[in-house]
Amino acid sequence: xxxxxxxxxxxxxxxxxxxxxxxxxxxxxxxxxxxxxxxxxxxxxxxxxxxxxxxxxxxxxxxxxxxxxxxxxxxxxxxxxxxxxxxxxxxxxxxxxxxxxxxxxxxxxxxxxxxx
Amino acid sequence: xxxxxxxxxxxxxxxxxxxxxxxxxxxxxxxxxxxxxxxxxxxxxxxxxxxxxxxxxxxxxxxxxxxxxxxxxxxxxxxxxxxxxxxxxxxxxxxxxxxxxxxxxxxxxx
Numbered sequence: 504x505x506x507x508x509x510x511x512x513x514x515x516x517x518x519x520x521x522x523x524x525x526x527x528x529x530x531x532x533x534x535x536x537x538x539x540x541x542x543x544x545x546x547x548x549x550x551x552x553x554x555x556x557x558x559x560x561x562x563x564x565x566x567x568x569x570x571x572x573x574x575x576x577x578x579x580x581x582x583x584x585x586x587x588x589x590x591x592x593x594x595x596x597x598x599x600x601x602x603x604x605x606x607x608x609x610x611x612x613x614x615x616x617x618x619x
Numbered sequence: 620x621x622x623x624x625x626x627x628x629x630x631x632x633x634x635x636x637x638x639x640x641x642x643x644x645x646x647x648x649x650x651x652x653x654x655x656x657x658x659x660x661x662x663x664x665x666x667x668x669x670x671x672x673x674x675x676x677x678x679x680x681x682x683x684x685x686x687x688x689x690x691x692x693x694x695x696x697x698x699x700x701x702x703x704x705x706x707x708x709x710x711x712x713x714x715x716x717x718x719x720x721x722x723x724x725x726x727x728x729x
Contacts, residue, residue, distance in 0.1 A: 539718075548723040549656075549664065549709050562716050565620060598663060605654040605669035606711070612663055 505530040507599050507610035515593075515617050521586040525599030525610060526579075533557050533577040537602040540573060540584045542595040543612070550595075554602060555582055589617045621645045623710050623721035630727040633700050639724045641710035642692040653693040654711045655684055658723075664709065668695060702728050 511523035525538070532538060539554035553563040555573045563571050567586070575582040586593060596612040622644040631637040641653065653671050656664035666675050668684035671693065681701075686693045693712075697704055705728045710721040 541720075548707075549658075549711075549720040551711075551718040551720060554718065562718075565717065604652070605666050605675075606656070606664070607666060607675070609663040609665075 505601055505608040507601065507608055509597060509599050509610045509613040511613060511615070513614060513616060515589055515615060516619050517590055517617055518588055521584070521589050521593060521615055521617075523584045523597055523599075523613065523615070524581050525583070526581045527601070528580070530601070531577075532575060532580050532582065535603075538573075538575065538582045539600050539602050539606065541598045541600060541606070542593075543598070544592075544595040552584065552586075552597075591617050593617050620717060621714065621719060623712060623719050625708075625710060625721040625724045627722070628725040628727065630729060631700055633702060633728055635700050636696060636698040637700060637726065639695045639697075639708055639710075639726070640692050641694070641721050642690065643712065646714060647688065648686050648691045648693055648712075649688050651712050651714060653684065653686060655682075655693075655695045656709045656711065658707045658709065660706075667708075697726075700728050704728055 506528045508526045515521045537554045540552040553573045555561045570587045572585040594617045598612045600606040600609045624642045655668040657667045658664040667682045672684040681698045683696045707723045709723045
């Protein structure tokens with residue numbers, strides 16, 4: 504069974520960089536799948552942030568592309584998200600998920616609040 | 620970029636059938652697979668339909684998906700509604716480099 508677990512600061516100051524890591528267990532990232540980040544502002548819908556293939560190819564939401572970096576560390580079997588110049592609008596629950604034909608496995612999500 | 624538009628909310632009684640639509644703004648709905656996710660309050664989303672009309676193991680056959688090229692939309696149909704089906708439902712699709720989620724539909728079973 505594939506399991507994903509997000510980790511990172513729950514509070515980030517405006518204009519700073521949000522950094523999250525997703526640890527994967529039960530499956531080797533280097534074996535395949537896309538690995539994605541999705542967020543959900545409080546009381547709102549899901550928004551795709553971006554995805555990375557195990558080879559390192561990345562795909563980003565055009566609306567966030569200038570601020571997003573997703574990377575993979577196969578040695579630690581984890582992948583990461585960096586979102587720069589955050590504002591209050593970036594306050595959300597951030598999910599990591601694995602994607603073959605669909606987002607099959609999801610982390611539990613982590614709430615990140617942007618506030619001074 | 621394209622958008623996926625869903626009704627904000629639907630409601631129906633237990634035992635009845637409900638259909639949730641998902642309309643693609645540009646590009647053909649048939650060009651890329653559509654997925655449907657169920658999200659209960661406080662939980663991560665789970666897949667109820669993938670590749671337009673496929674059910675993951677463990678999802679009851681009360682859940683079905685379809686696409687309609689004439690209206691450029693996808694639909695999720697839930698028959699024999701149960702109170703446990705009350706949740707938010709999101710459609711999702713993609714194009715060559717982007718993935719898009721619909722805005723979500725709140726299903727109330729009352």
